[in-house]
Amino acid sequence: MPEYAVERRDRESIRELQADRLRETVARAYENVPFYREALDEAGVSPDDIDSVEDVRELPMTTKEDFRDEYPDGLFAVDDEEVRRIHASSGTTGKPKIVGYTDGDLDVWSEVVARSLSASGVEPGDTVQNAYGYGLFTGGLGLHYGIEELGATVIPIGGGQTQRQVEILQDLGSDVISCTPSYALYIAETAEGMGIDPTDLDLSTVIFGAEPCTEPMRREIEERLGVTGIDIYGLSEIIGPGVSNECHEAQDGLHIWEDHFLPEVVDPATGEPVEEGEEGELVLTTLTKEAVPVLRYRTGDLTTLDYEECECSRTMVRMDNVTGRADDLLIVRGVNLYPSEIESVVLEFDDVAPYYRIDLDREDELDTMKLSVELAEDFDGDRGETREEILTRLENVLSFTPDELRLAEPGELARTEVGKVKRVFDNR
Numbered sequence: 001m002p003e004y005a006v007e008r009r010d011r012e013s014i015r016e017l018q019a020d021r022l023r024e025t026v027a028r029a030y031e032n033v034p035f036y037r038e039a040l041d042e043a044g045v046s047p048d049d050i051d052s053v054e055d056v057r058e059l060p061m062t063t064k065e066d067f068r069d070e071y072p073d074g075l076f077a078v079d080d081e082e083v084r085r086i087h088a089s090s091g092t093t094g095k096p097k098i099v100g101y102t103d104g105d106l107d108v109w110s111e112v113v114a115r116s117l118s119a120s121g122v123e124p125g126d127t128v129q130n131a132y133g134y135g136l137f138t139g140g141l142g143l144h145y146g147i148e149e150l151g152a153t154v155i156p157i158g159g160g161q162t163q164r165q166v167e168i169l170q171d172l173g174s175d176v177i178s179c180t181p182s183y184a185l186y187i188a189e190t191a192e193g194m195g196i197d198p199t200d201l202d203l204s205t206v207i208f209g210a211e212p213c214t215e216p217m218r219r220e221i222e223e224r225l226g227v228t229g230i231d232i233y234g235l236s237e238i239i240g241p242g243v244s245n246e247c248h249e250a251q252d253g254l255h256i257w258e259d260h261f262l263p264e265v266v267d268p269a270t271g272e273p274v275e276e277g278e279e280g281e282l283v284l285t286t287l288t289k290e291a292v293p294v295l296r297y298r299t300g301d302l303t304t305l306d307y308e309e310c311e312c313s314r315t316m317v318r319m320d321n322v323t324g325r326a327d328d329l330l331i332v333r334g335v336n337l338y339p340s341e342i343e344s345v346v347l348e349f350d351d352v353a354p355y356y357r358i359d360l361d362r363e364d365e366l367d368t369m370k371l372s373v374e375l376a377e378d379f380d381g382d383r384g385e386t387r388e389e390i391l392t393r394l395e396n397v398l399s400f401t402p403d404e405l406r407l408a409e410p411g412e413l414a415r416t417e418v419g420k421v422k423r424v425f426d427n428r
């Protein structure tokens with residue numbers, strides 16, 4: 001298995017490397033991106049002021065709105081001829097966020113994904129079925145080149161064609177599949193429907209990302225498919241997948257590849273740094289990006305950072321698995337709730353399948369929430385009792401119960417074969 005020496009460097013030398021790279025990044029942004037020159041001038045910071053990693057706090061922040069305002073390429077720091085590839089993130093509203101990559105950026109991206117795969121336990125020679133969508137979305141091609149970089153075999157199947165996915169898992173004996181967590185479950189369900197026991201497949205690892213995944217959801221994936229489930233994290237604005245990854249040794253937080261990405265955690269309301277170990281919004285600064293250097297990007301993802309050395313001996317900081325986005329926060333009749341909190345409660349029940357949806361409406365100026373959860377295939381209990389148990393548990397854990405709890409029949413709730421699953425329908 002390839003060893004990436006930088007992953008185990010002592011913290012002090014990582015900090016020094018970061019400080020040097022931060023200074024270079026600020027200089028690149030200042031000299032080549034009018035948006036940053038203006039913001040840095042306004043903040044009264046010049047690239048020469050950067051002496052240590054802590055100085056990152058003096059820098060202006062970047063938001064997703066900035067990407068939209070600078071659409072399409074206002075944040076690019078290189079000439080068109082140097083851009084080797086373009087990707088975009090699918091915005092649900094407005095224009096997509098466009099990002100570009102130089103040759104150097106593509107090399108870095110392949111390396112951080114290869115590192116992520118290696119941390120996941122993937123070895124050269126393994127076969128990886130890449131079920132992320134190809135195209136403008138960074139998931140497909142991002143994983144693809146990292147798999148090749150590691151020296152593994154890639155099956156570039158992309159998303160969808162679920163029966164075909166199962167046939168290929170079986171016929172080519174794929175060791176690893178990369179996809180969203182909800183799609184991993186759908187593949188398990190499809191295999192069962194085809195009369196194939198998914199635990200009999202050669203598959204040993206699922207690398208899942210692009211959607212939040214709670215612990216109960218991970219356990220469900222691991223049990224249904226007989227695999228180790230590993231979380232990968234990334235976002236197009238920073239590079240794509242491969243910003244951080246869990247190690248298979250500990251499965252306890254995602255190591256951020258700090259030689260390329262500098263993390264901070266801030267209070268989502270004020271933007272001020274939180275105390276070490278406290279939860280807040282993840283903010284990332286790129287340290288080596290050439291085409292689109294990004295200073296202090298507000299990811300919207302809620303996490304904590306853990307600088308304790310990991311049992312895998314990697315020294316790079318770990319972020320907690322992201323189950324909530326600041327954007328996902330639901331405020332229902334003044335109560336703050338994350339969909340992931342509801343997921344964690346309902347998936348505790350063996351009688352419930354890992355499919356649910358939340359419908360929010362407003363009736364007579366009042367918010368209402370309808371929660372639909374799907375019954376497990378082999379459900380043979382009492383519906384009334386199951387309903388009551390779920391409602392009691394929600395009340396005990398979240399101090400909240402939906403106005404309506406509906407038990408859906410097995411297979412009734414929509415499955416997502418391509419792209420990210422949608423579970424919350426806010427009609428207010």
Ligand SMILES: [Zn+2]
Nearest residue numbers: 247250310312
């Ligand atoms: Zn580790």
